[in-house]
Every structure is written in C-alpha cells, then in structure tokens.
Amino acid sequence: MVAAQRIDAWRGLKEEMFPMSFLVRFPQASYRADALDGFTVTPGFTPGNAQAMMWLSQLAYETDDRDKVDNILKALGLEMRGFGADTPATGLVPPKARFIVAVGRDATFVTLSGTDPLSIKDWITDFTLEPSPNVFHKGFAEAVGAVRSDIEAAIRSGGAGQPLFFTGHSMGGALANIAALRALDAGLRATAIYTFGGPRTGGQRFFEAYEPLGESTFRLVNGNDIVPAVPPSLPLGNFRHVGQMVRCGSGSTFAGQVPESKEGNDPSLIQIGLRTLGAADIFHLKIPSIEELRDIDPRTLDQSDILPGVVRDHVPASYFRALSVTIP
Secondary structure (H helix, E strand, C coil): CHHHHHHHHHHHHHHHHCCCCHHHCCCHHHCCCCCCCCCCCCCCCCHHHHHHHHHHHHHHHHCCCHHHHHHHHHHCCCEEEEEECCCCCCCCCCCCCCEEEEEECCEEEEEECCCCHHHHHHHHHHHHHCCCHHHHHHHHHHHHHCCHHHHHHHHHHCCCCCCEEEEEECHHHHHHHHHHHHHHHCCCCCCEEEEECCCCCECHHHHHHCHHHHHHEEEEEECCCCHHHCCCCCCCCCCECCCEEEEECCCCCCCCCCCCCCCCCCCCHHHHHHHCHHHCHHHCCCCCCHHHHHHCCHHHHHHCCCCCHHHHCCCHHHHHHHCCCCCC
C-alpha cells in the first residue's frame, strides 16, 4: 500500500513539473540523420526496418511540437502529409489518437503515439479488471475513429498505391493495428506493421478480422515488458494479440531473433508476474528527489533504477538498446 502511494505521489509530482510523456521525448539533436538508412520496402521482417520504425514510433511522442516534428522529418528525408497533435486525456486512452503521416524513401509511413510510462500501474489494474475484450477494444477504436478520415486522406495525398507502413510504441502499437485494419477496409493495404511493447488490442472478433494483415505484422517485445502482457489472455479474459511476436530477453538484443507464429498470444501476465512481480518489482519504485527529476534523461532510462524492471523494459530507450541503436 505504501509503495503504491509512493508511485502515485511521484506521478502527481511529475505531472506538476513536466508535460505528458516527458519520459519518452528526445531532444531534436538525438534524431540521427541516418535513422532510416536501413529501411527497405518489403513486407517481411528486417532488423533495419525494425530500427527505422522504432525511430518513427519515437517521433510520434513529439506531437506537442509540430515544427520540431516537421524539421526532424525533413532531416530524415521525409515530408509531412498528416498530423494529429496532443489532446487532453481524461483516461488511459485519449479521445483522439496522436499521429504523423509522412512520405519519402518510396513509402508512406503512419506512426501513432503511445502513452506515459508512469500510467502503466493504472494499465495493469484497469486492464486486469476489464471483463470484456470487445468493450475495452472500443476505447482504442474510438481514438482511431476520431482521426481515421484525416489519416486516410493523408495517405492518399502521398500516393494511394505506394508501399504503406504503420508503427507505434506502447498504446501506439494497438492504435497502429486498428488504423491499419481500418485503412484496409478503405482499400489501403499496409505493406507491413511494426509495433513495440504494444498491449493486446481486442478480442477474438478483432483477431479474426485482422487475419489478412497477420503475416505482415511484427510485434516486438523486450524482456519483461509488462504492457504486452495486458489485457490478460485466458483464463482471465479472451484478449488477443495480432501479428507475429519477435522477442528478446531482458538486457539482451533482438539480433538473430525471428518472428514467431501469428497464432501466438504471449507474453503471459502470470509468467511475467512469477518472474518479476513475485519480488514486488512493480510496487517498488525509488522516489527521486527534485534534483533527480530534473536530471532524468529519457535516452538513458534503460540504465536507470528509477523505474521497476517491468516498466524499464517498456520505455523507448530499452527498445532502442535491444535494437542495437545508439541514441546521441
């Protein structure tokens, strides 16, 4: 109880001092000009595409600053075609998805923003208590639905026939899955979808509807990241992942890892719990001083003991490290 109160206290202090997602925003200079150089147009999984998609997933966290996003896109050789800015959120899922649509390098890219890592405690609680996967899915669907026409118009403006890629980290991964399926319904088929640390998106109905995109969807899971384990699968609820999992161990890398079956639904919340939560990892959080809060650098959070391991494995810095990417 005391530890949980400490987490809430730190979150409250953070919200007073920093904007939403301060743990996932990078300085503009950290976006390397060669970030997308390993990208190739292919529906199959490649490490170079995973690295490129992670950079674009990261960029979606910068939607509070359109000029910053535009400048970064230009440096990456891309042109902005669509933009959905930060919107006030009263719950875990924002009323409107935050997104960027960009064209260049012979492709169109759609990236959707995730959420603040400090809300993960609420995710675990609320997702575990939600009895219906199809009811929960409604929140994600509404967030995408609010901007669907904008996303699809931006895609068409860049050339409806050219290769199309969707991506997102955390909740942005779930939103990318839904946006890709909605685009397919509109005649805009994704070439590939890459998600990083995304939660289960919906129930069995969504899993079956997503079947046409399953072979070209790759969901990367780093170590003991807790978010891909929620909402829970059976026996607590029939929540489903979509696409093929690519997973590495905590502290390891994705090098040499290959996509698993699209029928898979790991990781299990129970397994993550037995490995980490049995030691009260999720309820143990060092409370930093004001000075330490000012010194927090989201680019090195993978090396910090400020966050519990199941959250630390989730932050973007940990995914960049697991992808063997150095952040300037």
